[in-house]
Amino acid sequence: MSVLEIKDLHVSVETDQGTKQILRGVDLTINEGEIHAIMGPNGSGKSTLAYTIAGHPKYHVDSGSILLDGAEVLTMTVDERARAGLFLAMQYPVEIPGVTVTNFLRTAKTAIDGEAPAIRTWIKDVRESMAKLRMDKSFAERNVNEGFSGGEKKRNEILQLELLKPRFAVLDETDSGLDVDALKIVSEGVNRAKENTGLGLLLITHYTRILRYIKPDFVHVFVDGRIAEQGGPELADRLEDEGYDRFLAETPVG
Amino acid sequence: MSAASTSTAPTSSPTSSEALPTAEQHGIKEHSDGRFGFVPVQTRSARFKSFDVADFPAVTGREAVWKLSPVAKFTDLTGGVLDGSAYDIDATPHADVDVSWVDRTDARIGTAGAPEERAAANAWSSFETALAITVGGEEAKEITLTRANLGSAPRAAHTIIEARPFSQAVVILQNTGDARLSENIEIIVGESANLTVVTVQEWNADAVQLANHFATIGRDARLKHVVVSLGGGIVRVNPSVHLAGQGSDTELFGLYFADAGQHLEQQVYVNHDAPNSRSRVTYKGALQGAGARTVWIGDVLIGRSAPGTDSYEQNRNLVLTEGTRADSIPNLEIETGDILGAGHASATGRFDDEQLFYLQSRGIGEIEARRLVVRGFLSEIVQHIGSKPLEERLQGAIEDELRGTEGN
Ligand SMILES: Nc1ncnc2c1ncn2[C@@H]1O[C@H](COP(=O)(O)OP(=O)(O)OP(=O)(O)O)[C@@H](O)[C@H]1O
Numbered sequence: 001m002s003v004l005e006i007k008d009l010h011v012s013v014e015t016d017q018g019t020k021q022i023l024r025g026v027d028l029t030i031n032e033g034e035i036h037a038i039m040g041p042n043g044s045g046k047s048t049l050a051y052t053i054a055g056h057p058k059y060h061v062d063s064g065s066i067l068l069d070g071a072e073v074l075t076m077t078v079d080e081r082a083r084a085g086l087f088l089a090m091q092y093p094v095e096i097p098g099v100t101v102t103n104f105l106r107t108a109k110t111a112i113d114g115e116a117p118a119i120r121t122w123i124k125d126v127r128e129s130m131a132k133l134r135m136d137k138s139f140a141e142r143n144v145n146e147g148f149s150g151g152e153k154k155r156n157e158i159l160q161l162e163l164l165k166p167r168f169a170v171l172d173e174t175d176s177g178l179d180v181d182a183l184k185i186v187s188e189g190v191n192r193a194k195e196n197t198g199l200g201l202l203l204i205t206h207y208t209r210i211l212r213y214i215k216p217d218f219v220h221v222f223v224d225g226r227i228a229e230q231g232g233p234e235l236a237d238r239l240e241d242e243g244y245d246r247f248l249a250e251t252p253v254g
Numbered sequence: 255m256s257a258a259s260t261s262t263a264p265t266s267s268p269t270s271s272e273a274l275p276t277a278e279q280h281g282i283k284e285h286s287d288g289r290f291g292f293v294p295v296q297t298r299s300a301r302f303k304s305f306d307v308a309d310f311p312a313v314t315g316r317e318a319v320w321k322l323s324p325v326a327k328f329t330d331l332t333g334g335v336l337d338g339s340a341y342d343i344d345a346t347p348h349a350d351v352d353v354s355w356v357d358r359t360d361a362r363i364g365t366a367g368a369p370e371e372r373a374a375a376n377a378w379s380s381f382e383t384a385l386a387i388t389v390g391g392e393e394a395k396e397i398t399l400t401r402a403n404l405g406s407a408p409r410a411a412h413t414i415i416e417a418r419p420f421s422q423a424v425v426i427l428q429n430t431g432d433a434r435l436s437e438n439i440e441i442i443v444g445e446s447a448n449l450t451v452v453t454v455q456e457w458n459a460d461a462v463q464l465a466n467h468f469a470t471i472g473r474d475a476r477l478k479h480v481v482v483s484l485g486g487g488i489v490r491v492n493p494s495v496h497l498a499g500q501g502s503d504t505e506l507f508g509l510y511f512a513d514a515g516q517h518l519e520q521q522v523y524v525n526h527d528a529p530n531s532r533s534r535v536t537y538k539g540a541l542q543g544a545g546a547r548t549v550w551i552g553d554v555l556i557g558r559s560a561p562g563t564d565s566y567e568q569n570r571n572l573v574l575t576e577g578t579r580a581d582s583i584p585n586l587e588i589e590t591g592d593i594l595g596a597g598h599a600s601a602t603g604r605f606d607d608e609q610l611f612y613l614q615s616r617g618i619g620e621i622e623a624r625r626l627v628v629r630g631f632l633s634e635i636v637q638h639i640g641s642k643p644l645e646e647r648l649q650g651a652i653e654d655e656l657r658g659t660e661g662n
């Protein structure tokens with residue numbers, strides 16, 4: 001049984017005004033098959049946590065550790081982390097001009113598995129996943145994320161989640177910018193991936209909306225770079241009613 | 255994430271920005287109306303021209319056409335004696351394409367354009383015989399002419415490529431080996447002909463080539479012109495296209511990959527001189543290694559004689575390492591108010607770290623990720639060449655250039 005452990009994580013970024021501390025001691029353990037929701041106000045550091053797990057070079061880890069089945073993730077390169085089984089669905093997926101979705105998916109799958117996928121089943125898998133995510137066939141020949149709408153970009157992230165089959169995935173505001181139909185389609189995709197592979201999920205969101213379709217086992221409230229409170233799904237309902245004011249009053253943002 | 259997209263009066267300073275072209279800039283989509291109040295010092299078409307080298311003063315390097323070129327490195331070509339004799343040429347035979355050496359008195363010589371600088375005029379004054387490629391036949395065909403033995407003594411060359419009315423062909427000029435060459439190529443596209451000219455420069459590392467292409471395009475005819483410069487020390491290929499016939503059409507593509515110490519330059523000029531003419535200029539370059547240098551100047555003139563013109567030009571440069579320099583200078587001159595569209599864009603950007611992160615976060619190693627991005631960037635040009643075997647071969651050549659990066 002796989003486990004992802006985040007221990008006392010402190011992270012800062014270099015800004016024009018100097019070093020800015022963002023994460024101030026994050027502790028979180030996710031077991032395979034669990035869904036954890038992280039909710040918090042804008043600027044509280046949710047994306048920073050996501051990027052740090054994935055290894056974005058902009059974020060500097062001052063102290064702490066991230067362990068995947070006991071192995072230190074922080075010393076791995078970005079691609080090593082992905083090959084170790086981590087996946088980040090980005091809040092703002094990047095456009096890659098001149099690289100088609102088909103080529104990109106095949107290259108990524110080959111890199112992650114260490115060998116090229118069997119052509120026939122692979123093509124079938126890609127087609128089926130795209131169909132289920134209601135992505136038109138033509139997307140396969142388009143350049144990655146280029147000219148995609150916000151919602152199409154998010155579907156493309158979930159397409160990768162389904163095909164690359166990570167052990168743990170961080171979904172950074174996959175729900176934002178989606179209308180209710182797209183939200184359902186994307187949520188179904190996430191649930192399908194979980195059923196098929198039993199992955200663990202860290203679901204970052206600002207709103208409770210997506211939690212109607214993807215049921216979390218745990219909810220963490222993220223404020224000012226650390227987890228301020230945690231509980232079960234009922235905590236999300238409470239946030240829906242009360243908002244973040246209660247937490248913001250205690251800890252001024254800054 | 256945005257790259258500079260110039261839509262105001264251009265300046266001659268290199269544009270630069272932090273990122274790769276975005277969707278709008280990558281394809282030919284925008285048509286910014288260019289009817290801004292830009293008054294050029296001298297209309298492009300009014301530049302001094304002469305077939306005689308003696309009409310040009312010695313080159314100083316301050317001239318508009320030379321100011322971005324390392325003129326001290328080829329004084330033999332701008333001022334010295336050039337060997338203008340015939341040279342070895344290897345051509346794939348085709349029943350409808352005649353390839354032969356013709357006299358200076360050939361009626362076609364001088365009909366497509368005239369030198370605007372001293373190296374071109376020197377070549378014009380020096381050539382003894384011209385290579386003439388005459389295309390007939392209405393069905394599609396492809397021929398390749400290879401020059402591989404030009405040697406390292408300074409020489410002049412003159413070439414005529416004529417596509418007879420209604421003819422169709424892809425003509426590939428393949429250049430390898432040594433060269434110290436100044437040359438003029440005249441391209442004459444007859445009424446309703448459809449001609450593609452691809453010139454591929456894969457010279458030896460210390461070769462110098464100064465080439466001027468002069469094209470004139472007849473009524474409803476079409477020229478696709480592709481410049482691919484990969485190998486050579488100094489390679490300057492300046493295509494100049496005169497859209498002379500009503501409804502004439504040109505697409506000019508360029509792909510260049512400058513390594514350490516290489517100077518790759520192209521000065522493109524499109525002269526819209528007839529109603530309803532159309533032009534598209536798309537040049538893309540990559541730079542890697544200390545002293546890698548590229549120059550792109552794109553002049554478009556839309557004359558009073560060219561109502562209904564539809565024109566767009568763009569240049570993109572991808573900077574892969576430190577210590578390189580890319581100049582990118584679009585100039586648009588519009589003399590008529592009655593146009594369909596005219597626009598230009600220019601951007602020079604570093605390798606985008608966010609793209610690299612995205613690809614790596616999907617398990618793709620750094621070297622492979624870089625390769626994917628550069629290949630993708632340049633493939634837009636390769637895909638337009640229109641010769642599958644050449645496209646495949648060039649993809650391979652680009653891979654080799656990229657492998658050069660890893661060695662550094
Ligand atoms: N590269 C950076 N340079 C400067 N400041 C940064 C950088 N990255 C993050 N920050 C700052 O760190 C704080 C946390 O940002 P982060 O993106 O992690 O928040 P978030 O919780 O994901 O917010 P949102 O809900 O808006 O997505 C913000 O104040 C942000 O401005």
Ligand SMILES: [Mg+2]
Pocket residue numbers: 046047048091172173
């Ligand atoms: Mg965020």
